Amino acid sequence: MIAVAFTTSFSVSCEEPVVNPPPAYLDVGDVFDVAREEFKKAVWAVKEAEAAGAGQGPLGVLVERLNLVVWMIERSEQLVGQREVEQATAQLRRSVEISGEVVSKATQLREEGERSTYYGKLISFGVIPVASLLVTATSHFSLRWLRRREVERIMRMEISESKETQEGRE
């Protein structure tokens, strides 16, 4: 069952991320809004993946992608200031695509993180009764062995008269 689950997750992670670019009829102001909104969604997705226990390595890669989006939006603002509207719009559209890719990757990481956290807890708490049983059995048999040794020691004792009693009689 677990193997099936992992196989399914692997096949999902191989799929191409779904990215919805902003419609072509939007002007640059609207594309800025879309780019900023998509960026925020990407930030939330990465934070959720981190909270779910995703690894620091893949998260670091996503954070670098987010910083690329930040740079692209700032660069687009500069381009608009220089009246390079077409270039700015193209830059923003690319940033929206990157944000979408980050959301997609972060969702995969979150699912993997949740799964590994779940199995980690399951294994940790599952080991407890086994460990308790081992401790109980060890203490039980140790106690029995000690008791038997004590009994055997007593049984090996010889009855003899003490020196004080002999001296007293004399």
Add this chain to the structure above:
Amino acid sequence: MRISEDLARAIMVFVCVTIVFSALTYMALTPRPREQFFQIYVLGENRMAERYYPDNNPNISVWREVKWYGGVTNFMGAVQYVVVKAKLGNSTIMPPSERGSTPSPAPVLLESRRVLTHNETWEFPFFWTIREVRSVGGTTELVLLEVNGALIGDRRVSAVGGRNFRIIFELWTLDEESGNEVFGWRAGAERRVAWLQVWFNTTSVRPS
């Protein structure tokens, strides 16, 4: 049915050991609460907390470049999106308020943005030059500034005798509840802010 003394003792040991192991496992798996905060700083031209002004003279003349380095470290325990806003103020303009978590109304010179992982430090240059001042009736107005290569001319601030200007650095973050950039950050139930300022005077004399 009567259980033997040994079995009763074994059951007791099993229950006690299970309780102890469960508590230890829970403690190991539960993340410890830690203080959540940001660190913000500004360094001088040597990337140290010194030499904030050219020749250590806080009277900045026109066309004299001032080199600072701003920095932010994330100790929030999670990925954070931060914005540093540099604002130009004088002695009368309201500074940011910790009590109301309100930012300064001073005009913004520069906004720098970055996504930071936990424990990551981000440093950015803040190089600025006063390009033009105007003195009218004892009041000096900063007409044109250059910040990181960009000319800024529409955020005019004046001060009597050109004294006590300041650049205020405010730390803004992306708020989870509102989805907007807000001044400061949320740490549990309370709201915290971080800001700092560097004072300077200006003279209309051009360096030789």
